[in-house]
Amino acid sequence: MMKSLFGGCFILLLLLAHNVESRRHDDDRRRGHDDDDSSYTLFVFGDAAADNGNFPNAGLNQGSRSWYYPYGISDKDNDNLPSGRFSDNMVQSDFLGKILGYDESPPPYAAYKPGRRSNRIDPSGMNFANSSAGVWWVEPRIRDQVVQFRSLIADGAITKRDLEDSVALVAFSGRDYSRISDADTDSSLQDLGVSKVLVNTVPPLGCTPWTTSRFSSYDYCDQRTNRISDVHNKYLTDKLGNKDGVLLLDVNTIVTSLLQSSQFQDHKSRPCCETKDQDGYCGQYAGQTPQFTVCRDPGQYLYWDFLHPTHAGWKAIMQRLQSAIRDFLDI
Numbered sequence: 001m002m003k004s005l006f007g008g009c010f011i012l013l014l015l016l017a018h019n020v021e022s023r024r025h026d027d028d029r030r031r032g033h034d035d036d037d038s039s040y041t042l043f044v045f046g047d048a049a050a051d052n053g054n055f056p057n058a059g060l061n062q063g064s065r066s067w068y069y070p071y072g073i074s075d076k077d078n079d080n081l082p083s084g085r086f087s088d089n090m091v092q093s094d095f096l097g098k099i100l101g102y103d104e105s106p107p108p109y110a111a112y113k114p115g116r117r118s119n120r121i122d123p124s125g126m127n128f129a130n131s132s133a134g135v136w137w138v139e140p141r142i143r144d145q146v147v148q149f150r151s152l153i154a155d156g157a158i159t160k161r162d163l164e165d166s167v168a169l170v171a172f173s174g175r176d177y178s179r180i181s182d183a184d185t186d187s188s189l190q191d192l193g194v195s196k197v198l199v200n201t202v203p204p205l206g207c208t209p210w211t212t213s214r215f216s217s218y219d220y221c222d223q224r225t226n227r228i229s230d231v232h233n234k235y236l237t238d239k240l241g242n243k244d245g246v247l248l249l250d251v252n253t254i255v256t257s258l259l260q261s262s263q264f265q266d267h268k269s270r271p272c273c274e275t276k277d278q279d280g281y282c283g284q285y286a287g288q289t290p291q292f293t294v295c296r297d298p299g300q301y302l303y304w305d306f307l308h309p310t311h312a313g314w315k316a317i318m319q320r321l322q323s324a325i326r327d328f329l330d331i
């Protein structure tokens, strides 16, 4: 476990950070764009914290559940329909998109179709995050995400200019993060070339409904499981805490304090979408009979399903990070 914890993901991050240093943002050039908030292009890597539709809909099952009711039920702009996000509405990448001046996350890679006249990506950037199966025991394939990114650079769909004023979000929310073991094999990550990198700390894994329901009916976090996050985050902070061009987003500390906040303290780790069977999933049916219940007001819950935050949860997290992100990006 420890070996994989300290394995490839750090090499990935270090390569990202290395690259940031070697292509440090040129403040003078940047000043020329200052009147336009949206001049940053956003590239998103990660898991269900940030995925906005990259995991394919393969029929209702645990992995594809984000394409089915009740996912998306709070998304009024989209007729309350699911969009492949593991939330009742928005996820972290959407809130970051808003901070950069967009309506939501840049479009998912899965929706990219090179046009006849131009193969250029959407000006807001692209989201490569893939929830894999949306369950934490399945390894996410960040390497695949980087390969996709690189191939778009090679094709000219993403230009040097896009990269010069770009932000990357590296968003892993689950135990997934500690299991990325193949990233170091791709030394070509050095070509990534983004100018600013935001990296989440791992949230307190012992506070997810999946863990708490097994130990304490949602009221108390499991400290032993939380130590997995703590050890990981300490290492992350040691390596990246003071790197130029890298900002650590301390999702861990914020989630811990939000669980005690007036907004969420009534329900603590209880998920809005609760399953009857601990090993079932939000959205599961047995014949016509739902095997889950959905709360009346997702706005009062930090967790949406047994692993993932609600729209309100992500909103609260990103509100607490917003000024640090703005300072860091000079917007």
Ligand SMILES: *[C@@H]1O[C@H](CO)[C@@H](O)[C@H](O)[C@H]1NC(C)=O
Pocket (backbone or CB within 6 Å): 054, 055, 056, 109, 110, 130, 131, 132, 133, 141
């Ligand atoms: C996301 O991951 C799944 C499982 O590994 C894969 O089948 C799918 O093609 C990926 N999505 C994209 C857009 O690459």
